[in-house]
Amino acid sequence: MSVKTIILDWAGTTVDFGCMAPVYAFKKAFKNKHIELTNEEIRKPMGMLKIDHIKQLLSLDQVKKQWFELYGRASDEKDVRGIYQDFEKYLFADLAENSHLKPETKQAMKKIKQLGYNIGSTTGYTKEMMEVVFETAKAEGYHPDYVVTPDEVDSLGRPYPFMIFENMRHFQNHSMDEVIKVGDTISDIQEGKNAGVLSIAVTEGSSVMGLSLEEYKQLSKEEMEQVNQQTAEIFYQQGADLCIKNLLELAELLQEQSLLQRMQIKKEKISVN
Known part of the structure; x- marks a missing residue:
């Protein structure tokens, strides 16, 4: 056939x-939470639904460690939604250009x-x-x-x-x-x-x-x-x-x-x- x-x-x-557009937006959204990510870390789950992508990044060992050191607890759904809102804001700001x-x-x-x-x-x-x-x-x-x-x-x-x-x-x-x-x-x-x-x-x-x-x-x-x-x-x-x-x-x-x-x-x- x-x-x-x-x-x-x-x-x-x-x-x-x-x-490039989502990489920039993810990096900025996580930086708002004082979490530093490399481009390689950001790109690994690329292609997924973006909120699932954020969950994957939050599940990284080094991110979980940073998060606990910063906030004294594990991240939760409220955190995921907050990062996603920031991600959307940054993405839409540059999406047409990228x-x-x-x-x-x-x-x-x-x-x-x-x-x-x-x-x-x-x-x-x-x-x-x-x-x-x-x-x-x-x-x-x-x-x-x-x-x-x-x-x-x-x-x-x-x-x-x-x-x-x-x-x-x-x-x-x-x-x-x-x-x-x-x-x-x-x-x-x-x-x-x-x-x-x-x-x-x-x-x-x-x-x-x-x-x-x-x-x-x-x-x-x-x-x-x-x-x-x-x-x-x-x-x-x-x-x-x-x-x-x-x-x-x-x-x-x-x-x-x-x-x-x-x-x-x-x-x-x-x-x-």
């Missing part, structure tokens, strides 16, 4: 090279649409956040056929597969074999694997790579190749079926349906074993 629907992530995949298209997105999406594919999307952002991101992306020439946020699946975001299933319902896909999930975080890969669809990771500008566009451009070609390879190795260790550098490579793949079919056969064999 041929692929019909491509489900793309947003920040780090199609917009916001390096997935939602510009990645360099290849517009050209790649034009090619994929010309090939006749449905373009769906999933995200860790809420509906209100996505309204900002969507309008910025649309103004720059990218608008997928369908957008699903965690709010629309009872807040059961990644790594749950329900946003993918909602895309499949909308596009009336008959089988998981008709769908490909593409993203830039470990949560994206987990979401795709849990849904039983082909899961492809984008390395360039991904949250896993963790470099801004300016930082990436300062690298030599050899350094770029090295950091993309290192990022791909992380994704493969987490179960990605394939890694691509950017969305133009995805468009090229979609022109080669035979390659995708071979990958699906390989995936099916792995599932059986």
Whole structure:
């Protein structure tokens, strides 16, 4: 059965090279509580529903230790809500500015649409956040056929597969074999694997790579190749079926349906074993 629907992530995949907007907002929100986090710590749960992301960060051993030293108790739901409110405030302040298209997105999406594919999307952002991101992306020439946020699946975001299933319902896909999930975080890969669809990771500008566009451009070609390879190795260790550098490579793949079919056969064999 041929692929019909491509489900793309947003920040780090199609917009916001390096997935910078949420990193800045998380860092500021936790700093308000006098908790210092590294970018690496912040990025590890990236792609999850943002309030779940905060809970994951609060569960880190060093954060629990800092919190107890500061407040003499463990964090609770009230603390989670307070940090989330600060996170939202900081995110919305810079979200439009940090939602510009990645360099290849517009050209790649034009090619994929010309090939006749449905373009769906999933995200860790809420509906209100996505309204900002969507309008910025649309103004720059990218608008997928369908957008699903965690709010629309009872807040059961990644790594749950329900946003993918909602895309499949909308596009009336008959089988998981008709769908490909593409993203830039470990949560994206987990979401795709849990849904039983082909899961492809984008390395360039991904949250896993963790470099801004300016930082990436300062690298030599050899350094770029090295950091993309290192990022791909992380994704493969987490179960990605394939890694691509950017969305133009995805468009090229979609022109080669035979390659995708071979990958699906390989995936099916792995599932059986």
